Amino acid sequence: MQMRFDGKLGFAGGIIEVEDESVEAGIGREMLEEMGIDPAVYPLSKGDHVSSQPFHCETLPQVKALHFYALEVTEAQIAEIENNARNAIHYGEEVLGWVRVPLYTMTDGYNGFPAFLDNNFVGNARDQLLEALIKTGIMTKEEIDSAVKVAKFSKNQ
Amino acid sequence: MQMRFDGKLGFAGGIIEVEDESVEAGIGREMLEEMGIDPAVYPLSKGDHVSSQPFHCETLPQVKALHFYALEVTEAQIAEIENNARNAIHYGEEVLGWVRVPLYTMTDGYNGFPAFLDNNFVGNARDQLLEALIKTGIMTKEEIDSAVKVAKFSKNQ
Numbered sequence A, B: 001m002q003m004r005f006d007g008k009l010g011f012a013g014g015i016i017e018v019e020d021e022s023v024e025a026g027i028g029r030e031m032l033e034e035m036g037i038d039p040a041v042y043p044l045s046k047g048d049h050v051s052s053q054p055f056h057c058e059t060l061p062q063v064k065a066l067h068f069y070a071l072e073v074t075e076a077q078i079a080e081i082e083n084n085a086r087n088a089i090h091y092g093e094e095v096l097g098w099v100r101v102p103l104y105t106m107t108d109g110y111n112g113f114p115a116f117l118d119n120n121f122v123g124n125a126r127d128q129l130l131e132a133l134i135k136t137g138i139m140t141k142e143e144i145d146s147a148v149k150v151a152k153f154s155k156n157q
Helices: A023-035 A075-087 A125-135 A141-150 A152-156 B023-035 B075-087 B125-135 B141-150 B152-156
Strands: A002-004 A049-054 A065-069 A095-099 B002-004 B049-054 B065-069 B095-099
Touching: A023 A065, A023 A075, A023 A095, A049 A125, A065 A125, A075 A095, A075 B075, A125 A141, B023 B065, B023 B075, B023 B095, B049 B125, B065 B125, B075 B095, B125 B141
Parallel strands: none
Antiparallel strands: A002 A095, A049 A065, A095 B095, B002 B095, B049 B065
């Protein structure tokens, strides 16, 4: 995930522009701008779609819905993406850095994934992360639920 | 700052080893291991010291105090450090990524620095960040206090 300009963690993304031919093309453009990923090398398909939800925001009236996609890549591709991330057009402005998500819980029962969930996430990025982990089979619904229960942020809600 | 293995934000650091000749030498070794920074190119001096505080932890009885240093670097050096960070020995294990700290507050009064302060920080890393910003003259005590007041985490305490 990225540390955003607003101090919160989130995913690469943005607004579909007039020149984008599809949702996937718009996401591909944002991947290039924010992550330095060439969408020709990492093409998104409709099968990578995770979730969509309605969106209402006074300052962005043209945005009606959020579409979230997850693309599975190899370990070598992750290395290539991380190595190139600093060269992205928006690095240092919209994007303040990239972090991996710890996908484990340490023996104290909190550090690792539950502690990560207590960071400050933009909008529904925290839910999007959880959805993506289930959809890609990285975690089960039960594993997610148990981590969410331990995270302090959830307890406070 | 780094996203740590435990899902929290923190600074590079670790335990002073027997072979370290000084606190500064120990920090230099950790800078190399966690950030890929050559301590010969970026030598720390006693003038870079920000704060020290007593430390008590059952699982680390040998650690008696935390020593925190801040080194001022140029923009070109930041670029070099960021570009090389992924090659650090502990990248992908202890270190899950590096992020810049947003040093501004956006027009809504929360996004930016105050929102960043609502992430999950290890130990006293959040206080260390605030101390370093004052010591280096990047922010005034008044600017820090006003951001801390806006951060939700502080409100909950």
